[in-house]
Amino acid sequence: MKKQPVLITDAARSQDDQYRSRQVRYVTMMSLRAACLVLGAILVSVRPPLLALWLVLCAAGMVFLPWAAVLIANDRPAKTKAERAAAAAQAAKPQATLPQHSADDVEYLTIDVEPTGDGARWVPAEPRQPEKG
Template sequence: MGAGGGVVKDSPRDDTPVLITAAAPSHDDQHAARKRKYMTMMAMRVPCLVLALIFNQIWWLALGFLVLSIPLPWIAVLIANDRPPRRSERVSHYQRSHRAIESGGHQVIEG
């Protein structure tokens, strides 16, 4: 390398992105995720009711599907109205190296 500097190509580099904020997802993203959860759970109720109608000759199976479909709207509302949990993940934060201006070994002259 000459006096003008240059690019170091053989150094190991960490390409993981650096997180510069601890902001939560936007409200629109959270709302869309909650709507998807609600619609999925309510969509699970329809097959349960249809299966209960199909198996009406086997009373215990029809009753099982019916009992399974009853609490689904309540559970769907509870899950959809709950905010998402905080993520406990290890994130890459910017680490600034501290440089000393002067060395710490000074002699104090009292006079």
């Protein structure tokens, strides 16, 4: 029997392990679908009481099991207790917000330059004084 190593990390399972477990679940569910088909064929030949009910159940299994198998095979693994606790702690922390200011309260720095007469070099323009009143 293969012995599982001791888990000493909170890292997620490897992608190969996740893929393998999804394959096993998919094959198991599709095997149940095949069993429903075989059971339906046996029931038709035996003709037990309530045959219509049994055939409806087998048909429902043959229709819904592939759908469920694909959904389950494509699902991510369930979160561990540690992952759920970390998500809850993150949600409980209040988000830091920036102080709100109106547009009138904020002073903006404007950089203004004007070209010289020959256009080869740019020199800064004289600073403008704010208008009063």
